[in-house]
Amino acid sequence: MMTKEFWQAAFIRALRTVCQTALALLGTAAISDSVNWVSVLSSSLIAGVLSLLTSVTTGLPEVTTEEKNLDDEQ
Numbered sequence: 395m396m397t398k399e400f401w402q403a404a405f406i407r408a409l410r411t412v413c414q415t416a417l418a419l420l421g422t423a424a425i426s427d428s429v430n431w432v433s434v435l436s437s438s439l440i441a442g443v444l445s446l447l448t449s450v451t452t453g454l455p456e457v458t459t460e461e462k463n464l465d466d467e468q
Contacts, residue, residue, distance in 0.1 A: 400457045404449035412442040 416438040423429040 397457070400449075400454060403454050403457050404446055407449060407454070408442040408445040411445040412438045415441040 416434055419434045419437055420429060423434065
């Protein structure tokens with residue numbers, strides 16, 4: 395499970411989560427005309443860390459499927 399492909403997919407997924415969280419928080423803050431940048435950054439980074447932890451504990455379907463196929467062939 396902890397292959398190079400797994401970590402690459404997990405980091406890509408975490409980066410997407412960080413960006414999505416930041417955009418959502420910025421959109422919400424834009425409505426109130428005040429952006430708390432520290433809050434946006436910290437919340438986005440926490441979301442990214444949680445995404446990585448989730449990938450480690452539950453796995454990634456796109457990677458585990460490929461690994462199962464490789465195990466079946468051996």
